[in-house]
Amino acid sequence: MRLTSLLIATVLLASLAVPSATADIDFEAVAARAFEAGRAAVDAGNDTVALDHFERALRAKADDLRTGSEYRQAIIRLRAYDRAIAFFEELVQKHPKAPNAHLNLGYAYVDKSPDEGAVTQVLLANTALEHFSAALEAEETWLVRYTRGNSYLYWPPIFGRTQLGLVDLERAIEIAETAEPRSYHVRAWVALGDGHVRLGDLEAAHDAWNRGMKKYPNDGELARRLSTEDAQLETLVNDAYATDRRVDTDLSPIWKAD
């Protein structure tokens, strides 16, 4: 089974059970039509209209990772972060067991972060982590483990969360080792090494990157880190996790990969 379908399709079927009065509604079809309408609006440069379509699609299919991601990218372009947060908050209220709804809600908090002050960024990041954890509670996937683990790395080490990130990233690697290989899985090895750098353990960092290199010998990020002088690694990694820049939460590499 392809990862995308694993992530997107299966989990919510049970939660989409509806009262008999609406039993004949084909939610999959409603969601698909709304998604396509949203995509068309985006292509036409009308993000505001796209939001309405994407929201309709997500109401019909709350756990649709791709729709949630496309929706958030439109939100980012419009800087309408509070709308996304309110929408996903409502969605997870109705679908508390939908992992990708929680995931997208967490991302929505991350998306808002660059427009906020330093302390508010901490509050947003913490709330995002809560929803990543809720997603993990609903279902463990490579994406959730990687997302939460990577999120911990954005916290300055003084806050004591980097080690938690390493645990998540090691688990993401375990999942990747047993799953059908995907090019984006390499990110877990990259991040694991970065986490070790954040904690000052360059030996462990090189070990993580070398492990990843065996599986993904052509990966540019791994190669860049492994070719960087030790004295420059901290700068490279700290720059990668700088909190004053937007974190890329676009999930399209998942369905564009391989």
Next chain:
Amino acid sequence: MRTLAAAGTSAALGLALTGMMVLAGAALGADDAPKAAPASADGPRFVEVSEAAGVRFAHASRQFTGPHAAVLEMFTEGGAIVAAGDVDSDGDDDLYLITSGEGARHHLYRNDGPAPDGAHDGLPRFVDIAEAAGVAGGNGEETLVSDALFLDYDNDGRLDLLAARLGAPILYRNTGVENGVPRFVDVTAHTGLAKLFANTFAVITFDADADGHLDLLLGHYFPAENLFDLGTPNVLPNDLDRAINGGGASFWQNVADSDAPGGRTFVNRTKEAGFAHHTGWTLDLGHADLDNDGDQDVYLAGDYGTDRLFMNRGDGTFDDTTETAIGWDTKKGMNVDMGDYDRDGYLDVYVTNITDEYMKECNMLWNNQGDGTFVDLSRETGTCDTDWGWAAKFADYDNDGWEDLFAVNGMRSAGEKNYIPVLLEMILTPNIDFSDVNSYPDIEDMTWSGYQKQRFFHNLGDGTFRETAGAVGLDNDWDGRGVAVLDMDDDGRLDLYQASVDRPARLFRNVTPAPGQWIGFALEGAARPGREGGSNRQAIGARVLVHAGGEIFLREVNGGNGFSSQSTLRLHVGLGALTRVDRVEVHWPSGLRQTLDASKHGFVAGAIHRIAEPPPAAGDTERPRS
């Protein structure tokens, strides 16, 4: 904008130079082919000379009492203040040093010039005259001196003193020198300031309404609650990025009052001036003519929320242009200073914020675009990171023709345990009320952004700076607050005083072995005691443009820019390799503009020159502004 024509200003130019003092240095020979002024490669050098100069002082923080003592001490981690000014009118700058303990006495160090025996290579000796001068007090049971500002508010030629406080301020009037000691008298009760109760952290003075008299702008940090006897626990910021429950700012117009000492008083015109809507946590203030229209504009640095920029309409009322000029920010604004670091003819603004391992705000070096907007170039210039910033001052410390920056920093250097993780737990507590003093964990003996080294940014003359604090001798790790820049020994090399919390004095003598050429100016405005119009006596707000070798060097006299500090009123211009000045333009606060030929008026490099504004002609009540 005033447009009344004034006759005879050109004719008056010849009278402009009423006196010239060559205070130091030798006249330099003419150079028929002046060279451009390159940035020096080495930068300045400083040595610490407090003990040798007789400045024996140590700051002590206020110890609060009661259940919220630790939190209030944490939020009032200031009080280490320095103000430079010539209080005895003898031509050199003296130093007023503030401490914070209850009942603790401040020090006013009179600069007595070099020892007759030539000890310490001409280093001035300082003598504490605070008690005799009457300015040692102010730290009461429920008051704390929180900023100090010398100003001649009554235009009598003597520097008066405003002590801003948590509580009511004190205005001291300088009644003259007796036996070498200036005598200050508390005249607060005769002014509108007596009605003010606020928690002020910053005060600046300038002539906002161009009436020839210095007005006051006070920056208030906490809301107007008595911090020493809390009536409410909600005295802290209601939001740590966008707080709107601070003390804001208040504007005090200097007006005539025949019953008041000196014939002047201050009246609260906050609303009329346009500052009333600002309710942030004002930590510092700065003023300058940012749009080159002849009047003084204002920048407010806000802690826990946005800074604000107010542009003067020319009549002492202001437009809040924050949104279009700089945009809204969420940073922890700590300091404001102005300088034309890129020599493009527009004053730029430097604001320190907090940049540390847990918070990456970056400072702001607002590059003045000349069209009412500013672009932050702190990253591009290399001045982004000063850790937990406090005061920072522009000046050309090595006389290479480019203004450098000295920035002090550090919040609280204490025990090994770090307060940040403890504070984080509070911040992440659901539904926590940040404004409530009960919400904050006790800091005990923990360190919070402590042991941070000061930064010296050497201007390389290409739009960038290089951090060289270690090389120049300024990389101490004390918790700095205020910085005063002055030339205490009149040797043409700018010296520094660093005020640090709970630490002794740090007086840095500039001993740069091969500085560039320089020229200095001491300005005196044509004041009209008892009347409106003219310039304020101190010439605060006056602008000097030094033309030399095809280069133009811009300076303005400011009244208290920079956190917890006031620097010399003299203007100092490093000339680099240039040995000759061509002409000097002076834009007086009155609106008068003079262009003075350097050779005609004896403006030689290597000396400090006194320029007095010519008195207004009969019937001339106002002068044009361009």
